[in-house]
Amino acid sequence: QEILEKYHNLFALRWEGVIGNMHAPSQAEWEQLLTNCSAFLFYGMERFMSHVLLDWLVAMNIPKCRLVILLDLVRSRLSYQRITNSDTHKSCPRLALERPREAAMLLSLTGAGCVIARQWYTSLEENAERLETLFENLLSFGKTTGQTVHVLQK
Numbered sequence: 001q002e003i004l005e006k007y008h009n010l011f012a013l014r015w016e017g018v019i020g021n022m023h024a025p026s027q028a029e030w031e032q033l034l035t036n037c038s039a040f041l042f043y044g045m046e047r048f049m050s051h052v053l054l055d056w057l058v059a060m061n062i063p064k065c066r067l068v069i070l071l072d073l074v075r076s077r078l079s080y081q082r083i084t085n086s087d088t089h090k091s092c093p094r095l096a097l098e099r100p101r102e103a104a105m106l107l108s109l110t111g112a113g114c115v116i117a118r119q120w121y122t123s124l125e126e127n128a129e130r131l132e133t134l135f136e137n138l139l140s141f142g143k144t145t146g147q148t149v150h151v152l153q154k
Contacts, residue, residue: 003131017041027056034060039067040112043131045079048072048117049098049106050086063111067145069134070103070117071127114145 017033018025025033030052034040042048048070049057087095096102104115116134118127130152137148 003128003135006135025051027053031056031060034062034065037065039069040065041069041071041131043071043127045074045076046072046083047098047100047103049103050083054094054097054106057106057110060110062107063113065111066113068107068112068115068117070100070115071131073100073118073121074124074127075121116145116149 016037018029042051044051097106100117100119104117107115118130122130133152134148137143137151138145143151
């Protein structure tokens with residue numbers, strides 16, 4: 001919340017979404033957010049793809065979404081329990097499609113112009129630092145996504 005408030009004036013005209021623990025977005029909300037945005041940020045627990053229905057995502061068309069930032073892969077005891085329960089009902093190929101590289105490919109195939117995603121599990125604190133670096137470089141300094149990812153790699 002602090003990071004969003006800090007960079008609020010540098011955002012485009014509107015910022016929509018679900019913040020904090022307001023509620024878990026429905027599939028219709030995910031679809032509305034992805035199809036009506038120029039940039040999409042997911043900052044949450046576990047894998048982004050575990051939150052959306054695969055059949056629904058692959059049928060989407062999101063060419064207006066020029067940038068998808070997935071700051072996921074954070075694990076807590078409760079999130080691990082939730083994901084473990086959810087994963088027991090999924091096939092191995094389905095689980096493989098939830099991995100970071102596959103998620104980026106699927107989002108690209110649906111029309112996302114650029115996908116920035118985590119590859120390994122991390123902490124909430126490390127993700128907050130990454131979000132701060134992303135916003136600072138993209139919004140304050142006006143760097144390209146490639147330049148910003150290069151900064152993150154250092």
